[in-house]
Amino acid sequence: MNQSPRRTLVVVLPFALACAAVVTTYAALRDRLPDPLATHFPASGRADGFSGAGSFVGVAVALLAVQGAVFAVLAHRTSRSLGSLRPLIACAYGESGLLGYAFPATLFANADVPDAADVRFPMWQLAVALACALPAGAVGWLLAGADARSADRPAGEPHRLPLGKGEVASWTRTVTSRVLLAVGAALVGAGAILAFAVNPGSGLPMTIMGVISVLLSACRVTVDRRGLTVTPPVVRRPRLRVPLGRIEEATSRPVDAFGDFGGWGYRIRAGRSGLVMRSGDALCLRLTTGKEFVVTVDDARTAAALLNTLVDRGAGRPADAS
Structure with a gap:
């Protein structure tokens, strides 16, 4: 079969x-x-x-x-x-x-x-x-049954984006998770059905979870002199930032949401963590702690090249963990 x-x-x-x-x-x-x-x-x-x-x-x-x-x-x-x-x-x-x-x-x-x-x-x-x-x-x-998949695909070679002396650059992309969007919509619909068929209070928790899932189903990924910043496109919080001082090297590789991280959203696995919105191209950061942080986003190779250039130049190293 x-x-x-x-x-x-x-x-x-x-x-x-x-x-x-x-x-x-x-x-x-x-x-x-x-x-x-x-x-x-x-x-x-x-x-x-x-x-x-x-x-x-x-x-x-x-x-x-x-x-x-x-x-x-x-x-x-x-x-x-x-x-x-x-x-x-x-x-x-x-x-x-x-x-x-x-x-x-x-x-x-x-x-x-x-x-x-x-x-x-x-x-x-x-x-x-x-x-x-x-x-x-x-x-x-x-x-x-047992997981018979092959080992994680290796990351690509680290690249650099050439910048002139004193020249600054930033990169940003928005990525949407269709899975989280669908789950959020399903929860809102199920909550509405419960509220109508049983009583308004019974559907409220499911509706709230659905709305939160929809709001967090997309994120804006930004690379600039401060490092890597990830925020929801609609609301300003929660915000995740990895400053340049914590990054050793940046690369890109394909990631399978379930195969590599067991699902969507903010994921934690042994030795690595990441914001996995979908399967596909991902920005992979090797941190100074030896761990890996991953964000799935289009054009991750360009983001990695810019991060490597900024890390090499020693720019934007304040320990901003916001």
């Missing part, structure tokens, strides 16, 4: 099973459920939010389908081996295991209760849901 369809099938499978569990449970309990259902429970376990039985099942299936689609797209877009996607697959299986228990458990809690206001959902149910998520994630990890 071609690797890409196999990756997609392995990632989608747990969400399909969770959807089947929700639909099967609803079909079995349909005649024993009150209408509306109790669907939201605070720490006391006493119901304080309600929705129609059909709408609850529809929202549950929609949330599982959307999450399955997002994970499937992430798995499909990379050309790396299935083993290199272990963190993604384990997360997908853990998430589907948690929701695949929580949604049917909510239906069972409502069964044979005449008034939904009398439904109780004790907090130990959440512990059971987490207990289901952990082995499900382990199954995903095992199904992914």
Whole structure:
């Protein structure tokens, strides 16, 4: 089987099973459920939010389908081996295991209760849901298999950008992560569905996470006499700066977001870290600490050449860690 369809099938499978569990449970309990259902429970376990039985099942299936689609797209877009996607697959299986228990458990809690206001959902149910998520994630990890990918691709040769005496230069590019943008949009949409189908407060956390993801789905990368600066294009914070005094050498090389760093966003691996917005060309800095810092951005070779020139000239060395 071609690797890409196999990756997609392995990632989608747990969400399909969770959807089947929700639909099967609803079909079995349909005649024993009150209408509306109790669907939201605070720490006391006493119901304080309600929705129609059909709408609850529809929202549950929609949330599982959307999450399955997002994970499937992430798995499909990379050309790396299935083993290199272990963190993604384990997360997908853990998430589907948690929701695949929580949604049917909510239906069972409502069964044979005449008034939904009398439904109780004790907090130990959440512990059971987490207990289901952990082995499900382990199954995903095992199904992914070992990472058989080759060693990281070596960085290119360091280059210099010729500058005359007293001449100054700067370089800037904006890079957008379609993955983070899609995840943010999906979270906002899911939060809106929850707010409409259950109650406004239930969808607020997911909506906030989605908005943050959208705001941080792009960054502006700048190289100048101060070193390397990365900021969001819409808001000024958070800002990341690597001053020239911390840089030994700059090069460029292709980077695979999942294969090399296990995902998107700010990533930390053994001996290296980076802001990985997408797969492709990346600016790679060898720091004075011996570690590596990576930023994925177009035209990284020019950025590396300018940084090397500025480092050689000894320009802009104040220890600005802002």
